Amino acid sequence: MIKFKPQYETFAILLLFWFLFTLDFSLWNSIVGTIISVIITRFSFGIVYDDSDFIVRIPNVFILIRYSFRLIYEIYRASFLQIIRILKKDNDSVIVKVELDITDPFLITIIANSITLTPGTITVDAVDNILYVLYIKDDGKDGEKLKKDIKNRFEKYFIKKG
Template sequence: MYKKKISYRLFIVLVIFWIMFTLDFSMWNLIAGVIVSYIISRLSFGIYYDIKGFKIKIPRFTVLIQYSLRLICEIYKASFFHIFRIIKKEYAPMIVEIELSTTDPLIITIIANSITLTPGTITIDSYDNKLLVLSIENDGEFGKSIERNIKDKFESILLRKDENIVSTDNYGPYSCSNGNNLN
């Protein structure tokens, strides 16, 4: 049986977030932050990290910034299209199955969240690397154009090969094998 180890990186990040949220540098507040961060870091053992290191691989910060900007652009673009749809009262909801190229649970979760954030599409379910997406517009190609859009706009940025992925693992790359996403 492993002895529970605390991840100091996670602990420091949590303390920084606590300070940023409260912006109170009094002693009692800092002590409370340290205690809460320690408890959360301790409870995250086995979920977020284990004895080998972190269970997930996080994309690089620059990639995340680039992805967020693209996502915000897509949200606004889709919102304007949705306003026209409301005015014209055009809707034909359909469910599309999208198969992603990746099997990384974190990337699948990010893409599923982005799909739901974009007006006009909602992720209903996911299994393996497939996503069930509800779209308000029938593209007339059995969802092919929706799949193409999602792959080009979202997946392509996150999946510019592995050089964009930072392994947070101290013992080399390690990907989560039992991560559940969305469910």
């Protein structure tokens, strides 16, 4: 298999997504897409790739698909629980410090954004592998229970087994 330099792969992926999102293959759109893809590729040096290889490691596509289904389930589940809390006027909130076992900034960002997407929780800050999460307390749910839930529902997908 031919291995291209990371900057060429980044450019090709960006241009492909440009055409997929615009669905316009005219000459003018192709020129604009090429220019924007070149600019983004140049600014991505040191963030997405370096001289030798990609810096950001994207998880296996099957893990991402499973994670996406879990995230959608959690969003709907939390939505209904949040409706019940609103109707009961049970809206006490607290900030909890959650220390993740993973250290990859990309994966931590995915988990932090997933927490924020879930109703009743917001990731307030992230420092290294520590997330500060604001959540609306459940009747029997304390901070320790929330930490375990985050690890069991979100982080477990990205922990390597074995």
